[in-house]
Amino acid sequence: MRVEIWSDIACPWCYIGKARFEQGLAAFAHRDQVEVVHRSFELDPNRAKGETGPVIPMLAKKYGRTLEEARSMEEHVASNARAEGLDYRAEGRDHGNTFEIHRLLHLARACGRQDELLNLAYRANFAEERSVFDAETLLELAVEAGLDADEARAVLADEDAYADEVRADEREAAELGATGVPFFVLDRRYGVSGGQPAEVFTQALEQAWQGRAITPIGADAAACDTDGSCEVPQPGAHA
Template sequence: MRVEIWSDIACPWCYIGKARFEKGLAAFAHRDEVEVVHRSFELDPNRAKGETGPVVPMLAKKYGRTIEEAQAMEEHVASNARSDGLDYRTEGRDHGNTFDIHRLLHLAKARGRQSELLDLAYRANFAQERSVFDPEVLVDLAVEAGLDADEARAVLADEDAYAGEVRADEREAAELGATGVPFFVLDRRYGVSGGQPAQLFTQALEQAWQGRILTPIGADAAACDADGACEVPQPGAHA
């Protein structure tokens, strides 16, 4: 069975959702027969390459909040991440165009190191003092994931390298009706949106294994939409 996951490295619920999915997969009896493929989805494709800015002021502007309120939003997302065993820093992060990261992830996929690079990029973006919008940081992450440094630099230097693969993923997401991420498609039978609880992923895997048709499953869960907005549930709300 194949599970395809559309995500963006800039989306905190993709970071959290990946961890929850992996917990759900670990509880699935046929987990060794599941192929996981990560696909590209840009939350802010119109942002100029090289244009970066701090996350908290961006959140304040997007949601019409004060800086203090935006910081509280980050703290709440961090609480969700930490409850799943993930480190999450709420200050000093930046955001920007993620197209190059997606291109490099397609190189990693071709070399059988996609999940490794994705994990490293998530940790760099959400847990460490490393900007994933710096090409040299991306090369370092690629090497840590097991890729060749020169090959990674060559891909980043060639704007056409793996660009078609990224665009194809995004077109397919649109055809499947995905308006936000994370978005999970299980064997083209079930669609699961958002950072759902781990047990729901296990349930979805079991139902997809039984060969039923593609249909949404589960209540709405926190996600980042195609305009780049990331839902932040209020304290006490389902996440």
């Protein structure tokens, strides 16, 4: 059984949702027969390459909040991440165009190192003092993930390398009706949207395996949408 996950490295709920999905997968009896493929989805495709800015002011402007309110929003997301055992810096992160990391992730998939690079990129973006929006950092992450440095450097230098693959993923997401991420597709028959609890993913996997229709789930699950914004559930709300 194949599970395809559309996500963006800039999306905190993709970071959290990946951890929750992996917990749900670990509890699935047939987990060794599941192939996981990560697909590209840009939250902010219109942002110019190299144009970055701090996350807190971006959130404040997007939601019409004060900087202090934006910090509180980020702290709430951080608490969800930490509850899954993930490190998360609520301040000091940048936001930018993620097309380059998606191209590199396609190279990593071709080399059998996609999950390794994705994990490193999430950690660099959300937990460490490392920007994923410059070529030097991306090259470092690629090498850490086990990719050949010269091959990764060549891909980053060639703007056309794997660009078609990224665009194809994004077209497929639109065709499947995905308006936000994370978005999970099981065997091209069933879909699960948002950073669901681990047990929901286990249930979805079991139902997909048995070939039964999945009851629509996840309408209230946190996700990030195509204008670059992310839902931030209030304390006490389902996340």
